[in-house]
Amino acid sequence: MPGDGFEARFGVFDHGVGNTVDINGSILTPRLNFGVPGYWAFLLPRFQLGGAVNLAGRTFAYVDIAITLPITSWLFFEPFVGGAGHNGSLTPTPTQAGLGRTVEEYLA
Secondary structure, three states, rough: OOOOHHHHHHHHEEEOOOOOEEEEEEEEOHHHOOOOHHHHHHHHHEEEEEEEEOOOOOOOOEEEOOOOOOOOOEEEEEOOOEEEEEOOOOOOOOOOOOOOOHHHHHHH
């Protein structure tokens, strides 16, 4: 079932003003085993570590906690929450979306 083992995921995204391209990859761990039996085991989290290299120089990395909920043996729903670091613009420009605040702004 989805979420029972390690996974490697890869993809290519074409997006943004000027159609920039990202090459993405991530690794997911199996569900963390806390000894939860039965159906509730599907609610156990997994860690995800990944990143994307943008061919226009806009690169980012992320760490997530995901919960993989199987719908069938090959289809699943996977909500996640996490954080990312990037080298993009913090404020919007004519060709880039604003990507948030600096760490210093969050800690102030």
